[in-house]
Amino acid sequence: MDYVAELRKKVGHLPLILPGAVVIAFNKQNQVLLQHRKDGGWGLPGGLMELGESLEETAKREVKEETGLEIAGLKLLGIFSGQEFHYKLPNGDELYSVTAVFQTNQIAGKLVPDLSESQELRFF
Template identity: 45%
Template sequence: MGYIMDLRAIVGSRPLIMPGACVLIFNENRELLLQRRTDTNDWGTIGGSLELGESLEEAAARELFEEAGLTAKSFKFITVLSGKDMYYKYPHGDEIYNVMAIYEAQEIEGNPKVNDEESHELKFFTLSEPIVNLNPFTEHYLRKAGYITEW
């Protein structure tokens, strides 16, 4: 079990502050890779929470490989988002306040593939038009980071 699961065993579904990293992966057409998540059944970005002793960049690299089978030569830091706007309640009741470092993966190696139990599928999307069934939290931070400006 990971750090957050260990905490959940103690505190239940009460709100936690969850630091983590989100990785944006763009193809040559500037389409964004999203995963249809198994926990919410909607489309979200690759990413997750920190494990003990892990840096944000290490978390980004780990999540990129775990969730999409990809590696990156480097990560371009975009921004950190936090505060009341970063609150999220999962369908099963767990509550979190995310502190999310957003990175763009650079010089990606490999072909995207579902690589763990957190995804149903992976797919590239254009950000110029609305994405059906986009996780509202994901939409929020893509807007805050400037990737979505109109819809």
């Protein structure tokens, strides 16, 4: 289920408070994984919470979906929210992001980008 899409059917473009998570993932060379998103920007892998998930589960699921990697040993670095995290998207949707930022160096699997969301994945 895409929770946000279902909400949008009911509320249109009105502002929503949307929780999510991103992950600062370090490889063995202490490089950070970044995702070159379809919108052109580089960022941390992550995304929005679905119903019934914890923030940690959201982080793990999103990293797996976007990068193909399994992660563990998440450490919460902080929660970011407030007026400076208000966004108005090109389609008119408004949101206030509440984002948990996690860090890990426990990474397994093969790096495989989800080409529907990413142009490229790279460690820097």
